[in-house]
Amino acid sequence: MCSQNSVGRPRLALVPAHSAAIVCGDQHSGEQVLQAFGTSQGGTRHEDIRFLTGKGQYLADILPEGALHAVFVRAPVAHARITTLEVSAARDMPGVRAVWTAKDLQDAGVNGSVLGATLADRRGGKGAAPKRPILAEDTMRHVGEPVALVLADTHAQAQDAAEAVELDFEDLPVTLALTPGGPTLHPEAPDNVALDWELGDEAATNAVFERAAHVTTLSVRQNRVTAASLEPRAALAQWDGTRLHFAFNGQGVWTMKRELAKLLSLDPEQVHVSTPDVGGGFGMKVMVYPEHVALAAAARALGCAAAWVADRGESIASDNGARDLTSTAEMAFDAENRIIGYRVRSQFNLGAYNSQFGQNIQTALFSKVFTGVYDIPAAHLQVQGMYTNTTPVDAYRGAGRPEAITLLERTMDMAARELGLSPFALRAQNFIPADSFPYKTPAGETYDVGDFSRLLSRAQDLGDVKGFAARKAESAARGFLRGLGLSYYIEAILGDDTEGAAVEFMPDGRVKLYVGTQSNGQGHETVYARYLSGLTGLDEALIDIVQGDSDLIAKGGGTGGSRSVTVQTTATHGMVVQMIAAFAEFLEAEIGSGPVEFEDGIFSAPGSNQRLTLSEAVALARTRGAEGLLRHERRVKLQGRSYPNGAHLCEVEIDPETGALRLDRFLAVDDFGNLMNPALAQGQVHGGVAQGYGQAVLEEVIFDAQGQLQSGSFMDYAMPRAADFPMIDFESVPVPSLNNPIGMKGCGEAGTVGALAALSNAALDALWDNGVRHVDMPLTPQRIWSWLHAQSG
Template identity: 60%
Template sequence: MEKFGKSQSVSRVEDVRFLTGHGRYVDDVTPKGALFAFVFRSPVAHAVITTLDVEDARASDGVHLVLTDADLVQAGITAGMAGVVVKNRDGSDAAAPHRPVLAQGKLRHVGEPVALIVAETLDQARDAAELIELDYDDLPAKLDLFTGGEAVHAEATDNRAFDWALGDEAACQAAFDAAAHVVRLEVDDNRIIVNAMEPRGCFAEVEDGRLHLSFGGQGVWTPKAQLARVLNLDPSQVRVTNPDVGGGFGMKAPPYPEYFTVAHAAMVLGRPVRWMSERTEAMLSDHHGRDLVSEAALAFDADHKIIGYRVDTRCNLGAYNSQFGQIIQTNLFARVLMGTYDVQATYLHVEGFYTNTTQVDAYRGAGRPEAIYLLERMMDTAARQLGVDPWALRRRNFIAVDQFPYSAATGETYDVGDFSRVLDHAEQAADRAGFAARKAESAARGKLRGMGLSYYIESILGDPSEGAKVEFNADGTVVIYVGTQSNGQGHETVYAKFLSDQTGIPAAMISVVQGDSDLIAQGGGTGGSRSVTTQSHATLATVARMIAAFTPYLAEKMGVAEDQVSFDDETFRAPGSNLTPTLLEAAAMARADGRTDLLVHEARATLPARSFPNGAHVCEVEVDPETGLTEVARYTVVDDFGNLINPLLAEGQVHGGVAQGLGQVLYEHVGYDEDGQLLTASFMDYAMPRAADMPMIKFETEVVPSTANPMGMKGCGEAGTVGAMAAGANAVLDALWDRGVRRADMPLTPLKVWELLNDGAAAA
């Protein structure tokens, strides 16, 4: 542990492989001779199927198999897709309609899978899909977030999936009744498409009587369990692997219908089957993110201390419950409901609605960006209405250092924090004192300049337990098997370096193996900023077990008592012995002596509590009032991530998160027409930030070590997005405020900003 605090920046070793075209993604590792699968999807948002005739497709050239729901049912595959269900306010279960693997009786969103065609070539599979006869009776598309409309599911005739709440409504109302000031605001959080660089894909094959599914995902154990459940297999008959993965962001964590149908097709045909999504297909079928509207209210006393907070949210689930759809804007939103502010009277009320759109699930942050976006928009609005400085208002309401560990009203226990220190650091790093001069310079060029602040906190999610296994090879190299899954974060570098720091084994001698359910018995995958914290904790436990196992063996070699042997993170030593073997040397000795029991070490560990990364984002924008074009001029982040293993990689994670947050603020938005047709189904219609749109991001840290784990770490994978959304939106509104604009919702595109400026000027 002595070496942990060095926080050495090490470049990612895996980047050489990725940047030279040697990455091994799912489409690169597909078995030779695999058949091609193509998914025939619903062309309409809502309809009753009257005819589904696939016989001509089955007879088409090169076609080996066509699967529909009827074929799956005939094969005994009747289980639906899994989805977590919450409890309603009255204690009843939320709606849990059956989500079939392939459309069953009705079509519920454009892009819903209807049939799978397997052929010798992809072109043959596509041609066969053109021969499928699908007739249907159209139904009105349900798109809004209110009760009523044509029922998407019989289990929710009013289209409300759940009515959930957390907190003491009476106590919260009492705080509002006693308030000197009440601030209210409605905030839209627009729907986005994840657009991972690598689209979803998979292949399946039968190996020695067992099913092997490989897909681009964020872990293998949940898909393994779901494949066994849906396909009526014993889990021991299923192997799941993740090769290199080109971006996940939460979207690639759950199983999707294609994986089950491709797996079944491979089992039926006895040949490998491959499927890879195209970009428009991904936009239609990948889980979307966000999509909610909230009405929020803050109650203040006469001294501008917050005494109550109420949020009423309506969120869009899409056509079905996705794996985590129901818990994102409920349980996960609640994790950081009150952010960094000391308020106990809170009430969160959320209603979820089914609509004839693609399912909504986790997207980088999963509930925490939504909660912080709303709260930090509220804090800026409150400061304006109360006539106080927004930075001072935050400081006035921060949880004080001496209040930790702090029990939040929603049940979370924040272990540690020093929010004022972090904000002071951010104020200096962002040169807030120089903003007035920069604003004046922008005005001289006819531009509007604004500064936005967001102070975020997020909670690490997911399984707090993880496992690690270390194996010494005969050639002197070492393998560490991990239960998480890299989607581009740099895990190969981080895990090898961390193990090296704890053992003295050169990092170049360590390889990281991940994403294979046969090689490590259990793992939590990647999501919720859990990976490095949980995996490093498991590595520490494995190293401790390793040292304990080698100690008696080496004590005998040294001719000393066991309690005389110590390990200094590099070598074993004992008083009176000149034998000082490294772990690699000790493993070689054990191998020579036939002690194979000392060559593999494995342990699981559970974090005692969650950690809470936090920090300040400061965004400056410049708006051209003639065109509405908004440019991000400066961006500063000061994060408290606790102790860092690799600051360089942490900074990279923040950069990516900020880009995704600002992308939603300024560019990204999913559009449907009144019939439920996706209008933003290509990169010609769906805007994302490009390199030229992003500023150089100033990144600094203010370390307050976590007390929730022995490493003092706090996760950092999603923090950039959690903080960026409100900082960007607050900056734009600040720029527009003097022109009469009082509300601005994402995305703040040039057209929208231009319209806001003209509407604001007209209203002034």
């Protein structure tokens, strides 16, 4: 047996980095910690060959022969009362198997509301919770809202039948305002205010402002964007007479399982949800959407398989939108330029209904980092969520944290200008000191570690800030305006702070690792297999990652909020520690009388010359009939969140004749703690910065005054291209987290969180000498040209 510690439990000792060793015994911290061979080492991705050779199995690739094809009839206007919805002609068309309306759903016993969380309201009670019907009932409230579902033998037949549905309506007044008032969308929300939410001590914060030596005020508009994932949303529903199998390209299967069971009045055991390969999610694919429920209900009623694959225009019209808010920040300084107070007022767009997390994004999630990396003693945040006749708004890469950091970092830049200080110096003066951690923010978050001055100093050196004046002069000589932009962000990994991992040893020698997250293209198969191999010495090529199946994995937190690798490897770590201890106890009787050690992938015992790899120990256990050793699982709970942070520095050139902006340099100096795989981390930074650039410079979902979508295709909605980017430089400056045994911090959203303010600040810096004092995203040529010419008259 392993030797016992003071509380009578076996412990596994800490070993040096880059050595996979578990030794029974005590350690001063009492923690069980195991370091993997592969931590912070590169290598090719397992997934790449499959994806690059066209062998990925996406939703559209797994449709069974004979599956019916679904097409949705969608609202053509933003707000109207339905007067006629006649589907008999469509039902009689060739190949059509069903045409469903809200009444058909109700006749099938499906009359619930699509999931939408609500928060506590400062006026008392909770935010509004109007019903979001699965198919529009008597009223259509946004362009693209599903009104009817057509199922036919082929997609073309379904499309033809959808066009034959007779839909007449009486127009109702449209509201798009992010201010209270206007035509009421829901009686539950007078003046269309769904939620009025606050955080912090308003009285104490206001008192601080009374004695401020200087106050900077800035309003920032966050443009609405759409996720535009490479693979549009899609789903497949199959009913075998007793059980529903629902496959969809999402970011986790368990919420979908729960909601389908509830809305279809099924026992949870009657619902099996799975996810194949997913071509991008970015938060938009986390949610349960009306289309999912309608498709599942119809497939059950028909007793068949039915599939829906959205096209791009349908996606832009019906996928959850993102951002879409206006915020005003006020920052109070004392006479020594120290921040003494910060208050924010925001009004954000929920769209026509609550989406799954809609009320959370610009409130609870925004608040996690709304004071950023600064030592601010008093802060208050007040937020109103508004209903409008637009597609619902929800999570998108960063989900509230990019919005908070953009506002804060643009305010810091403006304050530096007003105070006559360098933006670097003002930030450094107000950073939370490195010796002040753990640090509790006004929002109640406890940052575990941080060394912000170190990262900022490194960014100044790598970014050659001293040489900027010369580069600006060189640009001017060519007729261009050059600007330098800085943003120092902090992020909070979100989502479920518990996760499970299980390993199963198969008779053929392969190993299955069951995980509760869901890859959307990040490289999970690589990092998880490599980490397990590094911990145990198992052959990485023999490890299969099992994900996205509610029958095989009872519970999981899915993917979102930069949680995946942190929580999943923590769970894997805990499971391996438990597994090795179990094998050590088993092997004690097999290879020696002393305590069995596991180091560098080898079990051994003092006084014995026997050495066994884990694979050999598994084979021995199978021979001895020790079946309990062939599968191990464990759930863990993180001690706390981790808080990735870093300095983003960029330079842009602007052509004053056309307003065109060109990104010339971009540097990200990031603290992600201990990296699992540097190449994958760098890829996440590159992708995040690219999406941030898209929002900052190009992208915007636009509705006209009647709520009609004006940017419904890639002909109208501008997306970034490879030619828009220089090489995005990245350096890791790790300050390991104390809240997980690996010391890591999530990196999936950080690039976007930091990029928006850096790019906006760079653009304003380029335009400042020409009299421009404010910019808002997107930084399109037409808008920049207009700002310049407004100053020149």
